[in-house]
Amino acid sequence: MNQRVADFCQRYFTDRRGSNCKKWDLSQELFGAPDLLGMWIADMEFKVPEAVQKVLHERVDHGVFGYSYPCPEYYQAYIKWQQERAGVEIEPDWVRFSPGVVSSFYWLVQILTQSGQGVMIMTPVYPPFHGAVKDTGRKLVDYQLQLRNNRYEIDFDALEKQIVAEEVKLLIHCSPHNPTGRLWSLEELEQLLAICRRHQVYLISDEIHQDFVAAGNHFVSALDDRLSVYRDLVIVLNSPSKTFNLAGLLNSHVVIPDEKLGQAYDRGVAPYHQASHSLMGLLATQAAYESGSQWLEGLNATVDYNDDYLRRTLLA
Ligand SMILES: Cc1ncc(COP(=O)(O)O)c(C=O)c1O
Structure with a gap:
């Protein structure tokens, strides 16, 4: 594994079990076994970019989650x-x-x-x-x-x-x-x-x-x-x-x-x-588009690595 992929995984990989996560926590209910590899749904084990977490934290601290709208900066x-x-x-x-x-x-x-x-x-x-x-x-x-x-x-x-x-x-x-x-x-x-x-x-x-x-x-x-x-x-x-x-x-x-x-x-x-917009969805989206480029480079390098790994092991 190259350094960039190792750094990305170390920084962002997280265990989602026990977090109301469809992929892992419904394994028994949906497929009859608790310990399957969750490869049926397209979401990831990586935390979002820091800027996204920050803006969501700030809004949680603000403490009000009323109706919202996309501001000009969003667009x-x-x-x-x-x-x-x-x-x-x-x-x-x-x-x-x-x-x-x-x-x-x-x-x-x-x-x-x-x-x-x-x-x-x-x-x-x-x-x-x-x-x-x-x-x-x-x-x-x-x-x-x-x-x-x-x-x-x-x-x-x-x-x-x-x-x-x-x-x-x-x-x-x-x-x-x-x-x-x-x-x-x-x-x-x-x-x-x-x-x-x-x-x-x-x-x-x-x-x-x-x-x-x-x-x-x-x-x-x-x-x-x-x-x-x-x-x-x-x-x-x-x-x-x-x-x-x-x-x-x-x-x-x-x-x-x-x-x-x-x-x-x-x-x-x-x-x-x-219904109205998703307040947290708008905030997270704007922050991701403003500040998520580098995170995405790390993610794509990781996906490339996994792709290569699969070809070398399963398809060899
Ligand atoms: C091609 C495609 N479209 C849509 C979705 C789901 O989109 P959403 O969660 O926004 O409904 C997926 C999820 O895997 C997908 O692969």
């Missing part, structure tokens, strides 16, 4: 993070808030499609993608990614034929893709969006894993400037929750550049009467 921190990490220029009025990315795509399926209409997902994929289509009474259109030379790929001709045959209205895209680990290139996203344009298909891009990029690789967002002609079709979902281990603080973003689509979203969520 600045979020927008800067997206500029620097993803090269994307987000406007504040494109941004809506949600307690989580899964809630957002459940809502969006209901807003953008009618009961019984086709919604495509690319499998294998994170199970709630299936749930969001089935639980809302839409028709699940399962495009199966092609495994070629140990890498999952899209056969664009086959995908387009399926979109036409099944009258797909919405595609829920996972980018980077869970579980295949694929980062989609600009060319791949371009081809996908061109197909969406030809057949009037909306694209939800779940970019929750955007900050986990192995050394030497590069994430391209569906909001990349070079894809701007497609923005009227695109909604991006992102969040600090995976990146900074903040899932329990229930704060995520729904990014809608197109004004009409934004209005449709606002009308669509009105009947659910969304």
Whole structure:
């Protein structure tokens, strides 16, 4: 283990057992054994950056947890993070808030499609993608990614034929893709969006894993400037929750550049009467985006190390 990874683990690793932690403390209840390796849920054993803990401590000491809202500094921190990490220029009025990315795509399926209409997902994929289509009474259109030379790929001709045959209205895209680990290139996203344009298909891009990029690789967002002609079709979902281990603080973003689509979203969520923001979620997110870069470098070095370790041991 190199020094950087050793330092990161020593500083941030913590035992979460006995802290109402779904991954470890529900092992017996969910899987019938108390001592399994918790690899089924995507949160981590690492404490958040110090600046995040500090701002939360300060608020606990303040002692009041009333209704809250995102301040201008919040937007600045979020927008800067997206500029620097993803090269994307987000406007504040494109941004809506949600307690989580899964809630957002459940809502969006209901807003953008009618009961019984086709919604495509690319499998294998994170199970709630299936749930969001089935639980809302839409028709699940399962495009199966092609495994070629140990890498999952899209056969664009086959995908387009399926979109036409099944009258797909919405595609829920996972980018980077869970579980295949694929980062989609600009060319791949371009081809996908061109197909969406030809057949009037909306694209939800779940970019929750955007900050986990192995050394030497590069994430391209569906909001990349070079894809701007497609923005009227695109909604991006992102969040600090995976990146900074903040899932329990229930704060995520729904990014809608197109004004009409934004209005449709606002009308669509009105009947659910969304509650106020997560106070602690906002504070933690802002602090993480302002001060968490170095922590994230250490984390990604650790993930790279683990990836290499797995390949050397399990796959050798
Ligand atoms: C692709 C993907 N989207 C969404 C989520 C969960 O997001 P949230 O906790 O914000 O609902 C996960 C969690 O593993 C995920 O892998």
